[in-house]
Amino acid sequence: MNEQQTLPGLASELEEGEPVFILRGRDPLAAHLVALWAAIRKGDTASAVSIHADLIVDPAHKYRVDPSSRASAEKLASACDVSREMVAWREAKGLEAFEVYNVA
Numbered sequence: 001m002n003e004q005q006t007l008p009g010l011a012s013e014l015e016e017g018e019p020v021f022i023l024r025g026r027d028p029l030a031a032h033l034v035a036l037w038a039a040i041r042k043g044d045t046a047s048a049v050s051i052h053a054d055l056i057v058d059p060a061h062k063y064r065v066d067p068s069s070r071a072s073a074e075k076l077a078s079a080c081d082v083s084r085e086m087v088a089w090r091e092a093k094g095l096e097a098f099e100v101y102n103v104a
Contacts, residue, residue, distance in 0.1 A: 019085040028063045029055070 014020065023030035032055050039048035065072035083100045090097040 017089065019082050019089055021079065021082045021086075 010020075023033060025031075032051060036048060036051045036055065039045075039051055065076065067073065080100075087097040087100050
């Protein structure tokens with residue numbers, strides 16, 4: 001996000017009730033996840049597979065949160081809730097929605 005693209009600016013583009021999930025730069029997985037999203041949207045399957053493999057092999061283990069931490073468990077559950085809300089929102093709009101796996 002740059003100076004021209006602020007959160008209030010993004011908020012004005014959202015439809016009523018549209019769920020949002022924000023990845024911050026300090027999240028060690030954020031760059032990988034954004035790159036994966038971009039590769040998929042571009043139709044660059046080779047890059048998407050490579051980025052996905054990198055996510056599974058290295059950061060997924062290195063940056064795993066403590067599952068016994070209540071705060072971590074709540075944050076993960078909240079992320080899963082947002083994912084399900086996104087699917088429900090898309091379905092309510094008559095848009096294609098992919099199955100979401102419950103990881104929490």
